[in-house]
Amino acid sequence: MRTQAIMVLAASLGMAVGAYGQQGSELPFSAYVDQQGSIRLPKEIRSHWVHLGSWAVMDKNASGYGFHDVYTQPEAVAVYQESGQFPDGTVLVKEIREIVEGELTTGQARWAAAPKVWFVMIKDKKGRFPNHPNWGEGWGWALFEAKDPATNVSQNWQQDCRSCHVPAQESDWVYIEGYPTLKPLHSQK
Ligand code: HEC
Incomplete structure:
Protein backbone atom coordinates (compact mmCIF):
# COMPACT_ATOMS: atom_id res chain seq x y z
CA MET A 1 0.00 0.00 0.00
CA ARG A 2 2.69 2.41 1.06
CA THR A 3 4.79 1.75 -2.02
CA GLN A 4 1.76 2.23 -4.19
CA ALA A 5 0.99 5.56 -2.53
CA ILE A 6 4.55 6.76 -3.06
CA MET A 7 4.45 5.70 -6.70
CA VAL A 8 1.23 7.65 -7.23
CA LEU A 9 2.70 10.64 -5.45
CA ALA A 10 5.89 10.47 -7.49
CA ALA A 11 4.01 10.05 -10.75
CA SER A 12 1.74 12.98 -10.10
CA LEU A 13 4.66 15.17 -9.10
CA GLY A 14 5.94 14.37 -12.56
CA MET A 15 8.77 12.17 -11.40
CA ALA A 16 10.09 9.61 -13.80
CA VAL A 17 10.86 7.26 -10.91
CA GLY A 18 7.17 6.65 -10.29
CA ALA A 19 6.27 6.62 -13.96
CA TYR A 20 8.65 3.79 -14.76
CA GLY A 21 8.26 1.93 -11.48
CA GLN A 22 11.97 1.67 -10.92
CA GLN A 23 14.65 3.83 -9.49
CA GLY A 24 17.92 4.52 -11.23
CA SER A 25 20.30 7.43 -11.32
CA GLU A 26 20.15 7.45 -15.12
CA LEU A 27 16.50 8.54 -15.03
CA PRO A 28 15.63 12.22 -14.84
CA PHE A 29 14.01 13.20 -11.53
CA SER A 30 11.11 15.08 -13.10
CA ALA A 31 8.97 14.57 -16.19
CA TYR A 32 9.58 18.25 -16.91
CA VAL A 33 13.38 18.06 -16.80
CA ASP A 34 15.63 16.04 -19.06
CA GLN A 35 18.95 14.53 -18.06
CA GLN A 36 20.84 17.61 -19.19
CA GLY A 37 18.69 19.87 -17.02
CA SER A 38 16.53 21.37 -19.80
CA ILE A 39 13.10 22.41 -18.50
CA ARG A 40 9.77 21.76 -20.22
CA LEU A 41 6.50 23.64 -19.69
CA PRO A 42 3.78 21.48 -18.04
CA LYS A 43 0.55 21.50 -20.05
CA GLU A 44 -1.98 20.33 -17.47
CA ILE A 45 -1.75 23.18 -15.00
CA ARG A 46 -5.27 24.58 -15.26
CA SER A 47 -7.13 21.29 -15.52
CA HIS A 48 -5.27 19.23 -12.91
CA TRP A 49 -3.12 21.41 -10.69
CA VAL A 50 -3.92 23.63 -7.72
CA HIS A 51 -4.37 27.35 -8.30
CA LEU A 52 -2.29 28.88 -5.50
CA GLY A 53 -3.15 32.52 -6.03
CA SER A 54 -3.27 35.50 -8.37
CA TRP A 55 -1.46 38.77 -8.74
CA ALA A 56 -2.60 41.66 -10.91
CA VAL A 57 -0.15 44.23 -12.24
CA MET A 58 -2.43 46.91 -13.65
CA ASP A 59 0.17 49.44 -14.83
CA LYS A 60 0.47 49.11 -18.59
CA ASN A 61 4.05 50.36 -18.48
CA ALA A 62 5.21 47.86 -15.86
CA SER A 63 7.30 44.89 -16.95
CA GLY A 64 4.82 42.53 -15.29
CA TYR A 65 1.63 44.05 -16.76
CA GLY A 66 -1.09 41.40 -16.71
CA PHE A 67 -2.87 38.85 -14.55
CA HIS A 68 -0.53 36.38 -12.89
CA ASP A 69 -1.95 33.02 -11.87
CA VAL A 70 0.26 30.57 -9.99
CA TYR A 71 -0.20 26.79 -10.03
CA THR A 72 1.47 23.74 -8.50
CA GLN A 73 0.85 20.00 -8.15
CA PRO A 74 -1.75 18.94 -5.53
CA GLU A 75 0.84 16.68 -3.88
CA ALA A 76 3.24 19.58 -3.43
CA VAL A 77 0.51 21.53 -1.61
CA ALA A 78 -0.11 18.61 0.75
CA VAL A 79 3.60 18.29 1.59
CA TYR A 80 4.02 22.04 2.05
CA GLN A 81 1.05 22.26 4.39
CA GLU A 82 2.60 19.55 6.55
CA SER A 83 6.23 20.60 6.49
CA GLY A 84 6.46 24.20 5.31
CA GLN A 85 8.81 23.04 2.54
CA PHE A 86 8.41 22.37 -1.14
CA PRO A 87 9.19 18.70 -1.89
CA ASP A 88 11.76 17.68 -4.48
CA GLY A 89 10.14 17.88 -7.93
CA THR A 90 7.65 20.64 -7.01
CA VAL A 91 6.81 22.76 -10.05
CA LEU A 92 5.54 26.32 -9.69
CA VAL A 93 4.09 27.83 -12.85
CA LYS A 94 3.16 31.50 -13.10
CA GLU A 95 0.97 32.13 -16.10
CA ILE A 96 0.70 35.76 -17.19
CA LEU A 104 -20.62 43.97 -17.54
CA ALA A 113 -7.60 36.67 -21.47
CA ALA A 114 -4.96 34.98 -23.63
CA PRO A 115 -1.73 33.72 -22.03
CA LYS A 116 1.40 35.71 -22.81
CA VAL A 117 4.18 33.96 -20.89
CA TRP A 118 4.78 31.26 -18.30
CA PHE A 119 7.46 31.48 -15.60
CA VAL A 120 8.46 28.08 -14.20
CA MET A 121 10.38 27.06 -11.09
CA ILE A 122 11.24 23.39 -10.38
CA LYS A 123 12.45 22.31 -6.94
CA ASP A 124 15.72 20.43 -6.91
CA LYS A 125 16.81 19.53 -3.39
CA LYS A 126 19.91 17.68 -4.53
CA GLY A 127 21.75 20.25 -6.62
CA ARG A 128 21.63 17.97 -9.67
CA PHE A 129 22.81 20.53 -12.21
CA PRO A 130 25.53 22.53 -10.43
CA ASN A 131 27.00 24.15 -13.54
CA HIS A 132 23.79 24.66 -15.48
CA PRO A 133 22.84 28.35 -15.98
CA ASN A 134 19.10 27.61 -15.51
CA TRP A 135 19.63 26.08 -12.06
CA GLY A 136 20.52 27.67 -8.73
CA GLU A 137 19.50 28.10 -5.07
CA GLY A 138 17.59 24.83 -5.11
CA TRP A 139 15.45 25.61 -8.13
CA GLY A 140 15.40 25.32 -11.89
CA TRP A 141 14.25 28.57 -13.52
CA ALA A 142 12.63 28.89 -16.96
CA LEU A 143 10.52 31.21 -19.10
CA PHE A 144 8.23 30.26 -21.99
CA GLU A 145 6.43 32.55 -24.42
CA ALA A 146 2.97 31.92 -25.91
CA LYS A 147 4.35 32.15 -29.46
CA ASP A 148 6.64 29.18 -28.80
CA PRO A 149 5.74 27.27 -25.59
CA ALA A 150 8.25 24.53 -26.38
CA THR A 151 11.30 26.76 -25.92
CA ASN A 152 12.76 28.04 -22.67
CA VAL A 153 13.88 31.55 -23.59
CA SER A 154 15.72 32.15 -20.32
CA GLN A 155 19.43 31.53 -20.82
CA ASN A 156 20.63 32.29 -17.33
CA TRP A 157 18.67 32.53 -14.08
CA GLN A 158 21.27 34.76 -12.44
CA GLN A 159 20.65 37.40 -15.09
CA ASP A 160 16.95 36.81 -15.80
CA CYS A 161 15.41 35.96 -12.42
CA ARG A 162 17.62 36.22 -9.36
CA SER A 163 17.61 39.91 -8.40
CA CYS A 164 13.81 40.13 -8.57
CA HIS A 165 13.42 37.12 -6.28
CA VAL A 166 15.91 38.25 -3.61
CA PRO A 167 13.10 39.84 -1.52
CA ALA A 168 11.53 36.37 -1.26
CA GLN A 169 14.79 34.59 -0.38
CA GLU A 170 13.68 33.87 3.21
CA SER A 171 10.70 31.87 1.94
CA ASP A 172 12.78 29.74 -0.44
CA TRP A 173 12.72 32.42 -3.17
CA VAL A 174 8.92 32.16 -3.47
CA TYR A 175 6.47 35.02 -2.81
CA ILE A 176 4.35 32.87 -0.52
CA GLU A 177 2.31 35.79 0.85
CA GLY A 178 0.29 35.57 -2.36
CA TYR A 179 -0.58 31.92 -1.81
CA PRO A 180 -3.07 31.55 1.04
CA THR A 181 -3.49 27.87 0.22
CA LEU A 182 0.05 27.35 1.51
CA LYS A 183 0.71 29.95 4.13
CA PRO A 184 -2.21 30.15 6.54
CA LEU A 185 -2.51 26.39 6.96
CA HIS A 186 1.16 26.07 7.72
CA SER A 187 1.35 29.06 10.04
CA GLN A 188 -1.67 27.83 12.00
CA LYS A 189 0.54 25.06 13.37
C1 HEC B 1 10.81 42.08 -12.64
C2 HEC B 1 11.06 41.18 -11.51
C3 HEC B 1 10.99 39.68 -11.76
C4 HEC B 1 11.69 38.95 -12.67
C5 HEC B 1 12.67 39.46 -13.72
C6 HEC B 1 11.35 37.57 -12.42
N1 HEC B 1 10.44 37.45 -11.41
FE1 HEC B 1 9.43 35.78 -10.87
N2 HEC B 1 8.24 36.89 -9.66
C7 HEC B 1 8.43 38.22 -9.35
C8 HEC B 1 7.43 38.64 -8.40
C9 HEC B 1 7.37 40.03 -7.74
C10 HEC B 1 6.59 37.54 -8.19
C11 HEC B 1 5.31 37.50 -7.35
C12 HEC B 1 4.43 38.72 -7.62
C13 HEC B 1 3.96 38.92 -9.04
O1 HEC B 1 3.91 37.97 -9.84
O2 HEC B 1 3.64 40.07 -9.37
C14 HEC B 1 7.15 36.44 -8.98
C15 HEC B 1 6.63 35.16 -8.99
C16 HEC B 1 7.18 34.11 -9.69
C17 HEC B 1 6.66 32.76 -9.68
C18 HEC B 1 5.51 32.25 -8.87
C19 HEC B 1 6.06 31.67 -7.58
C20 HEC B 1 6.68 32.71 -6.67
O3 HEC B 1 7.92 32.75 -6.60
O4 HEC B 1 5.94 33.49 -6.05
C21 HEC B 1 7.48 32.02 -10.48
C22 HEC B 1 7.32 30.54 -10.81
C23 HEC B 1 8.51 32.90 -10.98
N3 HEC B 1 8.29 34.17 -10.48
C24 HEC B 1 9.56 32.50 -11.77
C25 HEC B 1 10.49 33.37 -12.33
C26 HEC B 1 11.53 32.96 -13.25
C27 HEC B 1 11.78 31.53 -13.67
C28 HEC B 1 12.18 34.09 -13.64
C29 HEC B 1 13.30 34.23 -14.63
C30 HEC B 1 13.15 33.57 -15.92
C31 HEC B 1 11.55 35.20 -12.95
N4 HEC B 1 10.56 34.71 -12.15
C32 HEC B 1 11.89 36.51 -13.13
C33 HEC B 1 9.39 39.05 -9.88
C34 HEC B 1 10.20 38.74 -10.96
Missing part, protein backbone atom coordinates in the same frame (compact mmCIF):
# COMPACT_ATOMS: atom_id res chain seq x y z
CA ARG A 97 -2.37 36.69 -19.21
CA GLU A 98 -3.57 39.80 -20.97
CA ILE A 99 -5.98 42.07 -19.15
CA VAL A 100 -9.15 43.01 -20.97
CA GLU A 101 -11.95 45.16 -19.62
CA GLY A 102 -15.55 45.97 -20.29
CA GLU A 103 -18.82 47.08 -18.81
CA THR A 105 -23.79 43.56 -15.49
CA THR A 106 -21.54 43.49 -12.40
CA GLY A 107 -19.89 46.81 -13.22
CA GLN A 108 -16.68 47.84 -14.97
CA ALA A 109 -14.88 44.49 -15.04
CA ARG A 110 -11.35 43.38 -15.87
CA TRP A 111 -10.54 39.79 -16.63
CA ALA A 112 -7.67 37.60 -17.79
